[in-house]
Amino acid sequence: MPGRGRALAELAAGWLPAAGLGLGALMVWEAAVRIFDVPRWLLPPPSRILWEIFTTAELLGRHTWITVQEVLIGFCLATSVGVVLAVLLAYSRALERSLYPYVIASQTVPIIAIAPLLLVWVGPGQASKVIIVALISFFPIVVNVVDGLRSADSEMIAMFRTLGASKRQIFQKLQVPSALPYFLSGLKVAAVVAVIGAVIGEWVGARGGLGWLMRISAPQFQTSRVFAAIFILSALGICLFLLVGALEKVALRHYPNSDR
Template sequence: MSTTTEAIALSSAAKTKSKKSPLRRMGPPILAVLVLLVVWQLICVIFQIPYYIIPTPVEVAGAFVEKLPSLTTNMWPTAFEALLGFLVGNSVAVLLAVLFVHWRAAEEALMPVAVFIQTIPIVAIAPVLVLMLGTGYAPKVVIAALISFFPTLVNMVKGLKAVDREHLELFRLLSASRSETFWKLRVFASVPFLFSSLRITATTSVIGAIVAEWIGAQEGLGYLIIQATYNFDTPFLYATMIMASLVAVVFFTIITVLERLIVTWTPDSKM
């Protein structure tokens, strides 16, 4: 009886510990950020670095609060472009991955093309797309889609192929159709790989949208970055970068939460 009681107590303690573990994990990063901010402030004050070269954290915070309406207004276009590009790029990547898995010739023909497109710098593609599509939302969405496309394509192809031979043989013995094998086996195996790529593209899509806004835009966080740079308003420049980082963090957090809700199993194969 005492052994059972001890086991229950240990189990309760373990649960309590697991509940506290997220806070314990957040503690060191928060402390590290605070230390870096203090060091940053001290270096700027001690060496009297001009604000237009490196502003202090206090000056950046002041600019963030002062220009918050402008930052918020210009955040929405960037977030919209990044989100739409994220959805388009990842959707096309998933469809192509499915095609590659079922049609070997398509993979051999199109994968080198995808690799070649990926090797072209985004800053080189952006002006071409602006000339072709204008200065509206279209080129920003396309660039965000391009930057989101390749990681998901590679991971999905790998995930759809990451199926144990024993499982495939079992499905064949059970006379499962090709569609049944795909939906009940390959898709199941590929979901963890898909979310691994989505976590990456959730942040890079924001980068793609901002880079596109550098080339031609009248609104957005990329537009604010260019304006702050030309005006030597360095505190506002840093504040804009912080807002862009917050957008990327929100996207990343949403994908992480969805992954925890959907992927409730441990993948057999590792990345």
């Protein structure tokens, strides 16, 4: 088993290229803004954005917390609804034939068109954002879990049957574990789009949150504040993605080809 030091070194080696590229890009950005003397309201340099984050930490923190809550509640809602729906779809052919087309159709309606309606129906509070987050992020979960439950090897199913397994046992002990990698892949995609969903919801109408903050800051040419919000939002998405990635690593450690 590799030592803690070596594991850390491997982790660093994995992250170093991406971190280097990001840092390089920021430096080029900083230099370009200074050399060409770009006005701050048009494009602030990264140092100015960093300064903005530190000086308005209290304000940004308050709105970040609002967005984080919407994202997390919506994400959990999407996961539970998505999994239940996927199990139903995988279990019943009739349900799949009748319901699945509408699950797909629900994604062809632009979320930006639904958002104002939700605002009318449930008001500008947290609920409308949670619904939008759930609407946008349940889809990758449903599709992946349905595929995953169907991915069970047919010979394995035959083996289970010769051992006297019931349908329910095959589901519990074969299909669910087979679907786990698919579920976690879906969860990773859902984590990223969940953040987008929250911002869209806040943009259309809200009393707080980073999306709302960006919307009121942009017309006032507080461009560095908009950028600060963008930085925080992308950090949020990345954190959620990495969290699910870590969960995946633990859950799939004995699955073949799980060295992701």
